[in-house]
Amino acid sequence: MATLSEIVAPYPAAPALTALDVREAARAVGAPQPFFVVLDDDPTGTQSVSGLPVLTSWAQEDVAWALGGDAPAVYVMTNSRSLPPEHADRITREVVAAATTAAAAMRRRLAFVSRSDSTLRGHFPLEPQLIADLLEEAGQPVDGIILAPAFPEAGRVSVGGIHYTRIGEDFLPSGETEFARDATFGYTASSLAAWVEEKTRGAIRADEVLTPDLTELRTRPEALVGLLMSAKDQQVIAPDIACEQDLLALSLALIAAEARGRTFVYRVGPPFMRARLGQEVRAPLSAQEVEALRSPEEGADGRGAAKPEAVGGLVVVGSHVALTTRQLERLVADSGVPVLDVEVGKILDPVSRDDHLKDVIAQAVELLGQGTLVVRTSRTLVTGINAEDSLEVSRRVSTAVVETVQGIMGRIRPRFVLAKGGITSSDVASRGLGIRRAQCVGPMLPGIVSLWAAQDGPARGVPYIVFPGNVGDEHALAAVVKVLLGQD
Template sequence: MTRSDLLAGMPAAVPVGAAEVRQARGADPRRLVVLDDDPTGTQSVADLPVLTGWSEDDLAWALGTGAPAVYVMTNSRSLDPDTAERRNRDVVETAVRAAERCHVEIDVVSRSDSTLRGHFPLETDAIAATLAAADDRTVDGVILAPAFADAGRLTVRSVHYAGSDADGFVPVGRTEFARDATFGYTSSDLRAWVAEKTDGRVPPEEVVPLTLDRLRAGPESVAEVLNSLRDARPVAVDIAEENDLRLLALGILRAEADGRRFVHRVGPPFVRALIGQDVADPLTPADVAALHAGAGREDLAPHGLVVVGSHVALTTRQLDTLRERRRPTEIEIDVARVLGQARDAHLEDVVTRTVEGLRAGTVVLSTSRTLVTGQSGDDSLDIARRVSDAVVSLVRRVIDRRPPRFVVAKGGITSSDVAARGLKISRAFVRGPMLPGIVSLWEPVGGPAHGIPYVVFAGNVGDEHSLADVVDKLTARG
């Protein structure tokens, strides 16, 4: 279906500026604490603090920057359900204590995949329960807004779509993402998807639709819907573009002023809209050069490292283009050997070859392209964790021997583990997108990765040229 097909019969978009949202938020708004189930959620924002841990000191530092939102990388998409639930509870409990220490109020956002993969409703249930236990205020509604228009994810008439203007759009339940080994699903209508994911606990008719005709009627119309919610009732929100997200933000702010409380389960651009941040221009080679100059690192290799863990078809196509354009040194991490007896010898060989390769040009370090899965979702997660442990070990050893000029991590779980455990980034600032609306660059604060631009690149965004375009920017000398 074309975009025109999807939007046929819907009212025209209503222009809303980011400044209008900022004005509605006021001079001293509540801060958003964004629990990000992998680091790719930062690709729609700029100049906000990012944490890979959640000690009270870390959260107090982030809240103390005065930023309207702070990101906490939970990496929960790589965890089993019990661990993911505990982690969400721990982060919220710690965030509440840090907020009290900083004398600010917080709202909580559960940022997850725009193609509907992740621990739902487990995470929003855990967040809602933890908030209620902290201050005896119940959550009235769970706002479901997974849309990510920059990456071709739209929700219209409650049905979620994936695609592009060039290739058209299909219901997301028909895509490869719906066949995920751990988080698969069949429903594209968000109302039916909620019923599917809650095993019928929440039937489709209990999910409130907030469709484009109601949304584009204005903030009062949105607030009227949201004010009707009670007992963490889900609301499925139609979003086709940035203006829709800003209308939603204005409606949320009005409902919150009326005393309503929400937990948000959303795609990447939601936070940008709710804090009234303008859409950031993509970073330039000059921006990257300025970051390098400010860090004063003289020990960096002349070239960078691209770490690929994602197995979606788009990533494979992007690798093909990078291969054709830049002819990087390619080193494969053999998953079968990582899972077998030859693990240690194989990893040492990979490290040696990677360090040597960084002297000559860009190095692509990728897992073997044949996806290895288990007999169940839990088995597949266990395999993914073991492979990720190997990737982390490799990156850590490479950093110790010859830090690369930049690091790009391709894939959500991969980028989280490489940041937190491979590069040992605990605090960073997301500086902005590398491409329009997608692919974020982090500036690490202290630690062994200080001065090394770190690029978080989701497996399921961009086109076949996007990875090569990002490497071109990072390789250019200002």
């Protein structure tokens, strides 16, 4: 175990770069920057950016809607981390096809980003390699795949080629954490180069991965550009990243290399796009800003009357990581908010499933009339006999959560909806709330936890908060709920 200061001690201090430096470098190129299509394997990737469109559908007209605005990027919620590889493959092909067709019609140049988990869980190498292959089939050679999972605000950094995850106050090599024991995406290596070799089953050797360290990133910008220029044939490049300035330095080098004709596909953690676009780090939203996003229900239900407005908000918890459990316990201890369990054992049993969900929905509607409510999946984690079976269990549980949210929204309108966990937040957004298009407004905590404003569906005018399972301290959930209730 070590602190971050101990890990970075052998390296030079980070350069004094700002987001403005990136914007000016992009302007100096003299040609428009590409429009970035971010395939996000769960909705939590938006937590570090602001003012960007979000899609949960990737029909060509949806992508065209995003391309037609002023934003420099769009986040497309594929939810592929909850899906088997063959489904991730199909969705990736669909998104790339829809985006390239829409962009061709509008004469826009694209760059593609595969946003995934900062603790190294997800479909790698499948997704970035497939994007690269599809681009090459269309006549665009791809020189490198940038692997930058770091997320400094959440305590995930890459230093000396090792990827670390903060546990408490200490930084552990990620291969030694609970995340590496994931039932579906587990791994053993903490070295990013060795992790690439492990995940590609030796198809890419560790010594084939380019690994610029903090010294090169912070003090040798031209050498870093030269290294990026040297990449060829989809070579993986895994740079050290320990802070925002490192991401900005990488972005400057990428702009320079791309201006000289190089093409990259990106496999990154949440803050990469903020740096690459030259966005400032946005302050967390205030209670007043959240309140300004609320609006009355548009239309009425089938009886010709608007649904009643809830006194409180709905918190939906699906994540089972230990941090989520601690955060939930703190919320309950601080506020006394009631908790309803969607019992996994009951929903996996077809005899008890439907009656159980009806009962949870009825209780939830009654409790929301009195205040804020937590609806969570029962805390005993149920897994299958193998990775695919575990994903199937997760999908059945998620479907039950979606039906619960749909049932609640059909009868009462919460002040807000907060979903905890990546798979949970994706399914709640797209299926539970019927969101197809949204705007990512900004973070609820510094650099983490995203608030969306739905542009369609029954959740329009109801703030929707995407809260990853594995970020923040034990007080984070309680702090966000307090702001959402106007108590900051």
